[in-house]
Amino acid sequence: MSWFTQALTSSIGKKVIMSLTGLFLISFLVIHATINAMIFYNDGGETFTHWGHFMGTNPIIRTLEIGLVLGFLIHIADGLWLTKNNNDARPVKYAVTNPSANSSWYSRSMGLLGTLILIFLVIHTSHFWIPNRSNQFATGEELNLYQMMLDIFQNIWVVIIYVLGCFSLFWHLLHGFESAFKSLGLYHLKYNGAIHVAGVAFSIVVPTLFALMPISIYLGWVY
Amino acid sequence: MSAGNMRLTLKVWRQSNTDTQGGFESYNLDGVSPDMSFLEMFDILNEQLIEENKEPVAFDHDCREGICGSCSMFINGRPHGPLKGVTTCQLHMRSFQDGDTITVEPWRAGAFPVIKDLVVDRDGFDRIISAGGFVSVNTGNAQDANSLPIPKENADDAFSAAACIACGACVAACKNASAMLFVSAKISQLALLPQGQAERNIRAEKMVAQMDAEGFGNCTNTHACSAECPKEISFENIARMNREYIGAKSSSKGV
Numbered sequence: 001m002s003w004f005t006q007a008l009t010s011s012i013g014k015k016v017i018m019s020l021t022g023l024f025l026i027s028f029l030v031i032h033a034t035i036n037a038m039i040f041y042n043d044g045g046e047t048f049t050h051w052g053h054f055m056g057t058n059p060i061i062r063t064l065e066i067g068l069v070l071g072f073l074i075h076i077a078d079g080l081w082l083t084k085n086n087n088d089a090r091p092v093k094y095a096v097t098n099p100s101a102n103s104s105w106y107s108r109s110m111g112l113l114g115t116l117i118l119i120f121l122v123i124h125t126s127h128f129w130i131p132n133r134s135n136q137f138a139t140g141e142e143l144n145l146y147q148m149m150l151d152i153f154q155n156i157w158v159v160i161i162y163v164l165g166c167f168s169l170f171w172h173l174l175h176g177f178e179s180a181f182k183s184l185g186l187y188h189l190k191y192n193g194a195i196h197v198a199g200v201a202f203s204i205v206v207p208t209l210f211a212l213m214p215i216s217i218y219l220g221w222v223y
Numbered sequence: 224m225s226a227g228n229m230r231l232t233l234k235v236w237r238q239s240n241t242d243t244q245g246g247f248e249s250y251n252l253d254g255v256s257p258d259m260s261f262l263e264m265f266d267i268l269n270e271q272l273i274e275e276n277k278e279p280v281a282f283d284h285d286c287r288e289g290i291c292g293s294c295s296m297f298i299n300g301r302p303h304g305p306l307k308g309v310t311t312c313q314l315h316m317r318s319f320q321d322g323d324t325i326t327v328e329p330w331r332a333g334a335f336p337v338i339k340d341l342v343v344d345r346d347g348f349d350r351i352i353s354a355g356g357f358v359s360v361n362t363g364n365a366q367d368a369n370s371l372p373i374p375k376e377n378a379d380d381a382f383s384a385a386a387c388i389a390c391g392a393c394v395a396a397c398k399n400a401s402a403m404l405f406v407s408a409k410i411s412q413l414a415l416l417p418q419g420q421a422e423r424n425i426r427a428e429k430m431v432a433q434m435d436a437e438g439f440g441n442c443t444n445t446h447a448c449s450a451e452c453p454k455e456i457s458f459e460n461i462a463r464m465n466r467e468y469i470g471a472k473s474s475s476k477g478v
Contacts, residue, residue, distance in 0.1 A: 006473040010431055011403075012465055082441050086399035089440030091333050095236075095247065096326040098300030099398065102450035108398050163254060179444040185466030187459055222454045 012183075014082055018182035021075035022176050026202070030056075030069055033209045037223050040212075045146030056132065056142050076118060083111040106171040107179070113172040120165030127152055155216035166211035173203035227256025228330060229316060232324040235280055240338050241344075247326075247442040257317035261304060262287060262294060264316055281340040289313040289453065292388030295395070296327040296341055302392035302451050310390065310453040330391050332400035334437045348389050348405060354433035355426035356409040358418050371417055381415035384408040385452040393448035393456075397439030404448035407464035408436045408456045414467055424471035431468050 035055060038048035045166045055061050091135060106113065132143045152158055177199035181187065186195070216222040231252045238245025252271070255264055262284050269279035285293035293312035298304035304314040312320075319325060327341065335343040393404035410427055413419030419426070442461055447456040 003472060006432075007469075008400045011401075011435050011439075012431055012468045013472075014441060015465070082443075086401075086440040086443070089333050089400035089438060090331050092299060092331050094300065094328055094331050096300040096328070099377065099447065101301055101305075102396055102447040103398075103445035107443065108447075158298045164227070175444075182458075182462050183442075183465060185464075185469060187462030210458040 006139065012080055014085075014168050015183040017078050019080065019180040021071050021078065022180045024067075024071045025075060026173070026177065026180075027208050028071070033206050036213055037148070037209055039146070040216070042222055049144075049146055052145050053142060056136065072121075076114070079111065079114050090184075104175070107175045110172065110175060110179075116168040117165065117172055120161065120168065123161060124165065126157075149213070150217055150223065153214040156218065159214040159218045162214040163211045166207040169210070170203050170207040173207070174200065179201055227254060227259070227316070229257060229321045230317070231255055231256035231264075231319070231322075232343050233328050234324060234326040235268075235341070236328045236337075237280070237340055238329075238337050240339060240380050242295045245337065245340075247401070255316055257315065259316045260287065260312055260315040261296070261316065262312045266456070274329055281338075284312060287312040290388060292390035293341060295345075297330060297395055299326055302330070302395040303390075307450075308453055308455045310388075311314040313453075330395040332391075332394050332439065334400065334402070334439050335391060335394065343391070345389070345391050347439070348391065348402070350437065351402070351406055351430055351433045352409060355422065355429035356413070358413060358422065360421060362418055373416060377415045380459075381412050382406060383457060384415070384460055387412075387452075387456050388454055390453060392451050392453060394439060396447045396451035397440065397442075398447065399443060401442045402437070402439035402450070403435050403442040403461050403464065404452060404456055405457070406430055407460035410464050410467055411460045414463065423467070424475035427464065427467040427471040428475060433463070 001009075008017060011041070035051045038051055039045065041047045099105075128148060130146060131148075132145060135141060135143050153162075178195055181195050213222075226275075233250045234247045235250060236245055237248045239306060250268055252264070252268055255267065259267070262282070265280060265282055271277045283293045283295050285291040287294075289310045289312060292310075294303070296303070296311045298311065298314070303309060303311045305318055306314055329341045329345045330345075332343075334347045335345055338344050346426050387405060387408035389405060389443075391402075391405070394400050394402050397404075410430055412422055413426060444458075445462075446458050448461075449456055
């Protein structure tokens with residue numbers, strides 16, 4: 001095994017991969033939330049469609065999109081691999097545990113929260129991204145994503161699933177954001193406070209912004 | 224040891240050897256003094272079992288002063304019981320109530336197989352130390368004071384890391400049975416001092432490789448380890464180990 005493979009497949013290497021892909025996905029969330037928040041201009045989707053068109057057709061963005069898909073796949077695969085390793089490391093479980101005495105429930109539930117987000121991701125991409133890209137591939141034309149949002153978010157169950165997806169994302173980020181820095185060895189009194197504040201703020205702001213989109217459309221605030 | 228008046232029900236894990244299935248046995252114990260240590264309470268239980276011609280409970284203990292790292296009981300869902308910064312031998316029965324039911328299990332980890340009852344095999348820790356947790360240069364006699372300048376902060380951090388008694392509570396507490404707090408403390412105590420510099424890279428690489436080979440889990444930064452550590456080893460050591468390992472892998476001569 002080369003030193004590089006050895007490093008990446010070691011326990012610390014797997015954590016570093018989890019951390020780097022996680023931070024990359026966090027950077028994607030910033031872009032995704034910013035562009036989708038254009039619907040709050042409430043201008044019949046004009047600004048949103050303008051930027052959506054840019055994201056869907058710009059060759060640089062489309063190339064980066066391949067990286068994004070890879071980022072998701074690696075984060076998911078590495079997460080499943082780590083979860084399996086970690087389960088195997090304790091073949092006989094404790095009869096009595098009191099984990100809340102030493103750690104937060106969401107820090108111990110990253111696999112579960114990640115799985116919930118994955119289920120949401122399948123539903124979410126089959127609503128928008130997959131039909132749009134398939135149509136672009138087949139006809140070269142983009143779908144009217146704004147109109148699709150207005151239609152899809154008329155269903156209360158869809159809105160509930162999206163809000164639950166945002167909740168899972170909130171808890172996942174609340175631990176994941178800070179954890180990513182620790183896995184890279186970035187843990188120091190000088191900046192721990194700043195990372196913590198940034199992590200909590202990010203975990204609240206981004207999922208709230210996302211959750212407001214289906215809610216606003218369902219309640220008719222955005223039309 | 225004064226006789227007391229606490230009555231307890233103990234649910235203790237019994238397992239005759241590594242290869243057999245274990246299970247819980249319940250024991251009623253009377254006359255427990257609140258001033259007894261948890262291990263002294265187990266001594267009373269064992270005397271009672273011996274009088275009844277039953278097999279006493281096997282458990283690890285040595286100094287009973289909280290510094291050897293031998294005792295290893297998982298008490299009511301927590302390593303070394305309910306108190307912070309305390310080993311099982313320094314836990315006293317006044318931390319429990321009369322009439323309590325106390326569940327006692329061994330450390331649970333694939334890398335820590337049960338030898339008998341509450342005794343687990345922690346040789347994996349020794350093998351990790353043998354892989355690189357030492358300095359092989361002869362450091363000679365004690366140096367004159369200040370002949371080897373060490374920043375105060377480094378000396379303090381190295382000393383705090385060296386307080387690790389290798390009891391394995393970090394592994395027991397971690398939901399992933401990860402040994403990273405232990406390994407990181409042992410890497411840190413040398414990486415922070417001048418004597419540890421010569422083998423700094425190879426140490427991080429070899430100790431992490433051995434930790435993985437032993438089958439310990441991976442860290443998910445829950446901080447359960449340092450919260451339960453009887454020596455309150457700082458979580459900062461794990462971040463330092465990550466830096467040491469990443470630095471070593473990307474700069475060492477070894478391929």
